[in-house]
Amino acid sequence: MESQPSQTMNGAPGRALITGASGGIGAELARLYARRGWNLVLWGRDAIRLEAIARDCRQCGVNVMVRALDLQDGRAAIAAYREDDAAMPIDLAILAAGLGDMKTPDEVTEKAEMVLELGLVNYATPSAMAAAAAEAMVRRRRGHIVLVGSVAAFHAIPFAAAYSGSKAGLKRFSESLHMALAPHGVGVTLVSPGFVDTAMSRRVVGFKPCLQTPAAAARQIAGAVERGQAHLVFPFLFSILRLVDVIVPWPLKRWILSRLKAGQVPRGQISQ
Numbered sequence: 001m002e003s004q005p006s007q008t009m010n011g012a013p014g015r016a017l018i019t020g021a022s023g024g025i026g027a028e029l030a031r032l033y034a035r036r037g038w039n040l041v042l043w044g045r046d047a048i049r050l051e052a053i054a055r056d057c058r059q060c061g062v063n064v065m066v067r068a069l070d071l072q073d074g075r076a077a078i079a080a081y082r083e084d085d086a087a088m089p090i091d092l093a094i095l096a097a098g099l100g101d102m103k104t105p106d107e108v109t110e111k112a113e114m115v116l117e118l119g120l121v122n123y124a125t126p127s128a129m130a131a132a133a134a135e136a137m138v139r140r141r142r143g144h145i146v147l148v149g150s151v152a153a154f155h156a157i158p159f160a161a162a163y164s165g166s167k168a169g170l171k172r173f174s175e176s177l178h179m180a181l182a183p184h185g186v187g188v189t190l191v192s193p194g195f196v197d198t199a200m201s202r203r204v205v206g207f208k209p210c211l212q213t214p215a216a217a218a219r220q221i222a223g224a225v226e227r228g229q230a231h232l233v234f235p236f237l238f239s240i241l242r243l244v245d246v247i248v249p250w251p252l253k254r255w256i257l258s259r260l261k262a263g264q265v266p267r268g269q270i271s272q
């Protein structure tokens with residue numbers, strides 16, 4: 001049993017909105033917060049998987065709403081966030097949805113359409129949703145926003161420019177938002193995971209050091225929220241690699257990074 005009380009810090013019942021709740025880390029976060037008694041608003045694209053997770057969560061006796069929406073439509077996401085918040089205030093917004101992709105072996109870099117899609121899903125829409133959440137939370141002088149980035153944000157990755165670039169943008173946005181919202185009683189946590197065993201990482205062919213389970217990832221994220229931590233990086237190995245990236249001179253770094261190789265199973269071939 002989880003020990004966390006089912007209440008926000010001011011004693012009101014907690015309500016969390018989670019994007020990417022139809023699979024992987026987002027689904028585990030939904031189950032964890034349901035066990036802790038939080039009412040939930042679960043977003044995803046696949047309505048059938050989303051409803052199955054919602055059913056699991058309702059078994060814990062909490063109220064669960066679902067919303068199937070493609071985050072490539074950022075304006076629809078902003079409007080939907082405001083609608084869900086107006087229906088009942090959201091205390092915790094966890095923006096976990098994301099897309100991992102890289103170039104194919106025969107491409108020099110990713111296709112323009114893929115760069116746009118990753119930019120929208122991994123950076124533009126979660127940032128805009130965080131701004132919509134901030135608007136409402138600052139008015140209430142309480143709330144917490146979680147942005148799920150990636151350790152890929154720390155490094156220039158030649159075969160995944162769109163992924164590392166979109167997550168780097170999200171990282172900078174989150175750090176800026178954290179400073180802007182702190183005086184208003186609203187918390188922001190950036191989460192930078194390494195490899196977590198989900199459909200996304202199962203598409204990656206190659207060495208995946210310190211692979212974590214989605215349940216372990218969810219527990220660490222919830223812990224960071226409780227502590228009001230600005231940035232969570234896990235597992236620890238990636239904090240070291242981040243430091244190495246900062247201190248190694250650029251010519252050596254470029255030599256190492258440009259020799260990195262990874263492959264990826266095409267989309268749709270790995271199920272959740």
Ligand SMILES: NC(=O)c1ccc[n+]([C@@H]2O[C@H](COP(=O)([O-])OP(=O)(O)OC[C@H]3O[C@@H](n4cnc5c(N)ncnc54)[C@H](OP(=O)(O)O)[C@@H]3O)[C@@H](O)[C@H]2O)c1
Nearest residue numbers: 020022023024025045046071097098150195196198200201
């Ligand atoms: N797994 C890892 O190793 C790893 C490492 C670093 C960072 N991360 C980050 O962790 C987060 C969660 O990833 P995960 O590993 O749980 O991946 P996952 O199992 O593939 O789940 C991704 C989630 O994002 C949703 N999503 C993807 N594209 C979407 C779109 N266009 N509109 C709406 N929802 C969309 C998916 O919805 P549907 O399934 O319904 O389409 C799914 O719920 C991502 O931000 C990812 O970048 C993961």
